[in-house]
Amino acid sequence: MIDKNSPLPLYYQLEEHIKQTIESEELMPGDSLPSERELSESYQISRMTVRQAITNLVNKGYLFREKGKGTFVSNQKFEQNLQGLTSFTEDMKARKLVPGNKLLHFEIFPADQDIKERLDLGEEELIYKIKRLRLANEEPIALETSYLPVKLIPGLTPEILEESLYTYIEDELHLNIGHATQTVEAALVNDEDIKHLKIKKGVPVLLIQRETFLENGTPLELVRSSYRADKYKFKIDIERK
Structure with a gap:
């Protein structure tokens, strides 16, 4: 030994x-x-x-x-490879973990100016605001807030959100998700993170912000997620060109 x-x-x-x-x-x-x-x-x-x-x-x-x-x-961290665009549900299943969602908020309302510009929406166009607690093996991992145009995903319901949203978009609506831009930075927890992620005040989280686009370049969603830094890590393979 x-x-x-x-x-x-x-x-x-x-x-x-x-x-x-x-x-x-x-x-x-x-x-x-x-x-x-x-x-x-x-x-x-x-x-x-x-x-x-x-x-x-x-x-x-x-x-x-x-x-x-x-x-x-320690509890081992869940690792996500940043070289592919996957949903949280797909990512957890690939690790043979049981994904889960707890829907905290579901609302339809007119987009504000910032969201209209980022999602390329016209005046008075409606968006979904979706807030979900993301779970792995029933353990809270991330608090996620998403904004999506209603015109692209008509008829979205809380029941549909119990499963993978990306799967619904691609398999049921036949929209092809193309790419996303994503930033990752450290941030301190806010009161909502503390409440839902079961972490203490002053503990850092990984703040993930993503803009996702369809294959034709149409903006699909804006996502802001707070990931537990003690449970999650991101990996990327880098080649020297």
Whole structure:
């Protein structure tokens, strides 16, 4: 398990071993890790080496410390690849998680000037305002507010929103979703985030803002989402051109 003749540093070997036990679910979220002294004695390595391995895993989000109590396994973050345009429902299903929605607000009203310009709408055109709590395995992950033109999606109902909106748009309305522009930034939680995402005041969230377009360039939606930074991370593969 720990090979002292290996060129790999001992702390790295221990780090990889603990990480493997977490990823294979031998250790589950909330399980406590043996103390530094116990790990040091078990693997016949120094406590400083053990401490470095644990610190690295804390920094990577695999473990967390509680003062006076010990070190515990963290809930793992859900990872989304930013190189494809997918709905939240599609993304969760691809990870073999059960997606869920809790509809918090559904309203039809005339768009204000900013939304009219961004969605390329005429005077007095109507939009849907949809606010949903997005869940994975019944755990709150994101608070999402969407604005969509009524003229593009006539007849949208709260019942339809229980499933994937993108699937409805493409399969039922036969509209082809083309691309989106998206920004990701850190933000502090507001009162609504605290209430619905079950997080504490002062905790950061990932603020995601997206504009989605049909294949013909028609603006389809504006979305603002607050993602729990302790539960979600984004990944992108970058090639040097």
